[in-house]
């Protein structure tokens with residue numbers, strides 16, 4: 425480890441967008457992107473950062489789209505949660521290929537493929553230097569993996585929730601639809617809620633606000649970005665509770 429590289433955060437919850445893992449593929453996982461993500465995680469693991477990951481499922485299945493095609497919403501959501509397990513297992517393989525010890529913990533019991541989610545056990549794995557991948561979301565329909573990420577970050581006592589996605593941060597409008605939108609460097613939880621910004625769902629933001637869990641939204645697809653956030657480079661958008669401070 426380079427002695428001058430001092431991580432700003434000791435334990436983090438990294439939310440990986442399922443959609444970002446598609447890379448140039450129309451669906452599923454681009455193995456090249458997955459390999460690069462594993463390398464990025466390796467870079468911060470080397471700095472001694474304890475890393476827990478929540479992975480989305482949007483590259484495979486989302487409950488709302490199933491429901492819009494006439495499926496029962498709860499069933500569709502369970503399918504979405506199972507999609508996150510597939511992504512979790514793929515990420516586990518990619519991390520182990522670069523020599524990182526991992527454990528997958530699932531919020532839905534499936535003991536043949538993953539440990540059950542047990543908070544204290546997850547913390548113990550982190551202390552031992554294993555990357556813990558939380559799969560199957562909260563285990564409950566009508567939620568998202570962003571909400572799972574906020575919840576798990578709080579439960580394990582992470583110092584920050586790092587939302588790694590396909591865009592550079594939080595914008596006044598969706599930058600994928602409005603390329604002229606200018607990114608916020610910093611924004612409060614309340615403003616994200618008031619302006620109804622679509623980068624994360626309101627449940628996730630409210631939970632983070634209630635527990636004062638700082639969120640950093642940044643682009644996963646730019647090499648080295650995870651490490652840059654850890655070292656305190658001012659990239660992305662910081663979402664935090666400064667409403668009453670300024």
Ligand SMILES: Nc1ncnc2c1ncn2[C@@H]1O[C@H](COP(=O)(O)OP(=O)(O)OP(=O)(O)O)[C@@H](O)[C@H]1O
Nearest residue numbers: 441442443480482589594595597598600621622623
């Ligand atoms: N105001 C906004 N600022 C930034 N991004 C926004 C905004 N509104 C909508 N978005 C969209 O939100 C997306 C970020 O969410 P992301 O892809 O990580 O979603 P997710 O639902 O968590 O993903 P997945 O389900 O694939 O894990 C971006 O791709 C962006 O297009």
Ligand SMILES: O=c1ccn([C@@H]2O[C@H](COP(=O)(O)O)[C@@H](O)[C@H]2O)c(=O)[nH]1
Nearest residue numbers: 480481487501504505561562567568569
């Ligand atoms: O707690 C949860 C988490 C997720 N789901 C379902 O899974 C899909 C995929 O998750 P994303 O956050 O969209 O990546 C989601 O659309 C839900 O259908 C869930 O029900 N509960």
